[in-house]
Amino acid sequence: MATFVLVHGAWHGGWCWRAVADLLAADGHKVFTPTLSGLADRAHLLTRDISLDTHIRDVASLIEWEELQDVVLCGHSYGGMVVTGAADAVADRLHALVYLDAFVPQDGESLETYAPPHRITHMYEEAEKYGDGWKVPPLPVTAWLQDAAQQAWVEPKVTPHPLRCMNEPISLSGAYKSVTDKHYILASANDPSAFQPIHAHLRGEPDWQCHAIDGPHDLMVSHPAETTALLLKAAG
Numbered sequence: 017m018a019t020f021v022l023v024h025g026a027w028h029g030g031w032c033w034r035a036v037a038d039l040l041a042a043d044g045h046k047v048f049t050p051t052l053s054g055l056a057d058r059a060h061l062l063t064r065d066i067s068l069d070t071h072i073r074d075v076a077s078l079i080e081w082e083e084l085q086d087v088v089l090c091g092h093s094y095g096g097m098v099v100t101g102a103a104d105a106v107a108d109r110l111h112a113l114v115y116l117d118a119f120v121p122q123d124g125e126s127l128e129t130y131a132p133p134h135r136i137t138h139m140y141e142e143a144e145k146y147g148d149g150w151k152v153p154p155l156p157v158t159a160w161l162q163d164a165a166q167q168a169w170v171e172p173k174v175t176p177h178p179l180r181c182m183n184e185p186i187s188l189s190g191a192y193k194s195v196t197d198k199h200y201i202l203a204s205a206n207d208p209s210a211f212q213p214i215h216a217h218l219r220g221e222p223d224w225q226c227h228a229i230d231g232p233h234d235l236m237v238s239h240p241a242e243t244t245a246l247l248l249k250a251a252g
Contacts, residue, residue, distance in 0.1 A: 018111075018251035019046045019084050022236075023075055023102075025093025025118070026181070027154040027174040029056020032092075035240035040247065050078050052098065059175045064150040068126070068184040072101030079106045088251050090114035092236060094181070097121055103192035112197035112250040116243065117211045117233055120200070120218070123188040127181070130210045143179045151176040160234040162205070170237060199250045200226045201243070206233040225250075 020040055022033045030049035037047045052071040054062035075098055079087060087110050091099030096118025103113055119130050128136050143152045154174035157167040202215040218224040227246050231239040 017044050017046060018088055018248075019048075019086060020088045020090065020247060020251070021048045021050070021075065021079060021084070023050065023089070023091040023095035023098050024052065024055075025091075025095045026152075026177045027055070028092075029058075029173065029175070031056060031173055032170070032234065033236050036236045036244050036247070039240060039244040043248070045251075048078060048082070048084075050074060054178055055175050056173065062151070062176065062178065064148075064178065064180065066178040067180045068097055068101065068186060071098045071181060072105065072186075075099065075102040076105040079109050085109055086111040088112045088114060088247060090116055090247060090250075091118050092116040093118050093233065094127060094177075097127055097181075097186060100192055101186055101188065103195055104188045104190070107191045107194045110195045111252070112199065113192075113195050114199045114201065114247060114250045116201045116235060117203040117206060117209070118200075119210070120214055121186045121188075123190070124185050126183050126185045128183050130214070131182075132210060135210075139179070139182060147176055147179070150179050152179050152182065160232060161238055162232050163238060166234075166237050170234065196223055197250065197252075198224050199246065200224055201235065201246050202226070202228040203233050203235050204228040204230050206231075209233070 030051040033049040040047045051058045054066045096115045146153045157171045161167045200218045219226045229242045235243050
């Protein structure tokens with residue numbers, strides 16, 4: 017039996033992993049799908065003080081309080097920022113790191129380091145118009161999914177994301193580098209994207225295993241079976 021902690025991306029919640037979590041649990045594995053502070057079922061806790069560090073502590077604390085060991089820790093999209101920080105805090109509890117069409121930051125970088133300039137400008141404009149200057153409204157679901165039924169399922173569930181999480185630099189000690197089993201899964205139909213060059217770079221790194229699924233950004237919704245298979249591969 018393996019233990020998985022699956023971390024969602026911006027505007028999402030633990031709900032987005034439902035199909036993947038069901039498949040893993042049916043196979044006898046332990047699965048945690050935390051919702052980050054201020055989002056989805058925790059939207060009532062949303063404040064301008066929620067930061068990337070808050071979300072990192074959400075995940076690291078879960079792993080510590082649940083006394084988890086040999087964890088396969090996976091982050092989707094913005095969740096890549098979160099799992100990198102959490103791995104830095106609890107590296108000794110991890111078996112593998114998995115990035116699902118996600119950002120892979122270095123010390124001092126933020127989401128803005130990787131996002132296209134026009135997307136950053138739009139994010140600030142939307143926060144100013146509709147989010148009191150500190151909340152970013154969700155992107156249209158067409159940015160994440162191609163199937164109309166899947167879009168209809170996701171659209172009512174996404175919630176505003178704190179802008180501070182997007183521009184706060186991550187602070188890393190380097191402890192996360194001790195996690196040597198690292199996997200990157202690209203959503204190859206999500207093209208062009210900020211994740212294509214990350215995947216291309218990591219394919220040349222000897223300590224990374226890189227994969228691709230021919231699907232849109234929200235692979236855990238659109239391609240749960242394929243996503244589950246690669247998570248199980250990371251578990252060994």
